[in-house]
Amino acid sequence: MTQFRHAKVYIGLAVVIAVFAYSAFSIAQLPGSDGLPGGAGYISDEVWYVTSARNILHDFFKATANSPYFTTTPNCLINGTLVKEYTKIEAVTVKGEVSCYIRKGYPYPDKEGILSYYNFEHPPLVKYILAAVEAIRDEPLFWRIPSIIFGSATLLLVFLSARRIAGPIWALTASALMIFDNTFRAMSGIAMLDVYLGFFTALLAYFHVSGRTLSSGIALGLAASVKYSGAFPIFGLAYLLGVRRFTAVILMATAVFLLVNMPIAGQLGLGRWVNEIIGALSWHTTSRPPGPTASTPLDWLFMQNSFALYVNPDIYASGTPAYLVALIYALYKRDEVSILYLSTYGGYWLVYLAGNHTLYSFYTAHFSPLAHIVLAKLFSDLAKRGT
Template identity: 80%
Template sequence: MRYIYLGLAVVVAVFAYLAYLTAQLPGSDGLPNGPGYISDEVWYVTSARNILHDLFKAPAASPYFTVEEECLTSGSVVVKNYTKIDAVTVEGPVACYIRRGFPYPDKEGILSYYNLEHPPLAKYVIAAVEAVRDEPLFWRLPSIALGVGTLILVFLTARRLAGDIWALAATALMVFDNTFRAMAGIAMLDIYLAFFTALLAYFYVSDRVLATGAALGLAASVKYSGAFPFFGLAYLLARRSIWAFVSVLLMAISIFLLVNIPIAGQLGLGRWVEEILKALSWHTTSRPPGPTVSTPLDWLLMRNAFALYINPDIYASGTPAYLVALAYALYRRDDVSILYLSTYGGYWLVYLAGNHTLYSFYTAHFSPLAHIVLARLLSSIANSGRK
């Protein structure tokens, strides 16, 4: 047992180091000739900063102010000009300001953007970090921590189902998941989704019904796709007890509503509901051409990967484990397999509903489930070899 934990510590340390290397990349469209945003951080980090300022009435911890020209003083030093924003970012004293914090990307409407396409939980976490220190590496520290936490949850869950050795093997294979590893070094939403989905699986396998519902609610509070495991949970729990099903559903809804109280209070109840309906419509509608899109089938075949960073090139290219685990899940159809099929299948529902602009980095969501299923497969192969 001691060697198993030592092995897990090594796997976690290697993973954390690789995620940290990603987190140290310079990014772009931040400080001129300095650090900036990586990929879709431009939307999530900035909306978190706006939420921090408008909802929680707190400034980001930063020497920079984004201001209109009439707010400049003789001591203000302009550090960034914009073409799509009627403002400048400065250091030094100012008479007033729109936002305090790291310079914004040059995007139209970014100073009032809340990213209402997605629920707010991950943005709350990023905002809390910005209140301490609003710099690129700090935005990404929660992602590293959640990536590590997801590995540990995968190990703990897989150990219950497949034993120590195969749980460790499956956890180690997650280090080779290019998408999951990269997302653990970037301040985007999908690593939060992965963590709460892994937490859901752990609580479910531990037969903790209310905690399972809480984890589902937290996942759905990061992205609406976090609710995809519910399809599988509904099937599994309804077979056992209708009260277990109702308990999970009510707990998940309660957590989702609790997390959304600040944003609903800011927007007003009517507009909050309207924004949820708009978001659901947005998620089931294709968007204009842009980054490389892919289908859920492409994710299994590692095709049409989303480029997260160029030079060094980092693509959300996934891992063969998704396909292998899916084939075994279809054969095995045990509880964790059902959760995996439900979560992966949710993206097919979105695709069939009309949204064909899906991206390969979404696979970080179900990567923990795929690797737990993979641990069961490895254990099954090993046990059959002993017969």
């Protein structure tokens, strides 16, 4: 009977992940804009991450995207057709035979400076992943496939972590609830950074609850290699671990971060690379000019001032009530995953207080897995009280 019950749980988990993946895939098939004229293009901030990945592929790895398109100057076209003209770039995109080109790959968005943009505001790990995909096939749906995979895999990590602290039934419940997280589901269908951040943070939680200290350091280093905010769990780890284990985690995370950054640092030179990091940290603690709807970490708990990811159909990074419920319980419980959640969420308050008031609601994809693991423990404790 126990084996049959466990089998039903795992079948349920497979169904949950399949439903989530299909939902993310549906978003990944949206046409986007500012790509091919009259055709598919970029969704939201893909304009920065996909293009910087293509530039890194060309300039740092000396490889080209697999695409029939070339962004070049008109005099380089030998035999082919003009595909796209730009107003903010001194170039055109063509399809056919060329004698020279600036970039090979899917047509760029019409953004000033985009042909030499590397997105040094953030570490390079996800750009490497996107660059590898572009080397295979540089098209919108292909950019988004890794997000679908990482997002779906995050549900598995939530289940595995929650199962250890709350049991399989409530772990399945927590994973299923992530389907209703509008932010995490949407980000899993878009080639941006935050779903990767959520995955590696969930991986950190899994290793931590499994007692695998050095592996936790690896996960922390990978998260910090996606965005510098990936390091926010460090405050919780400092509280939870003794000096010796915390030192081991920090050393491992630092080693991973440096290893990921070696291709960039090696070509930029150590001095410029360090300056880029300093500049990025300054950028992250400074408000940007008015633009997309900004929000505070408090807004995220009440699903206010949500970032618009897509229009018609309207897709907002509006989150879920789970963030608030989990936060209240985490403040009460203060167990290990609760501390990691409080640390990660609290890191955004530090950024806000440091002076950056242009935060966006899609950042919640970072800590959504932790919130749902905390919810599993809440459900488990409530069930025990009811028996």
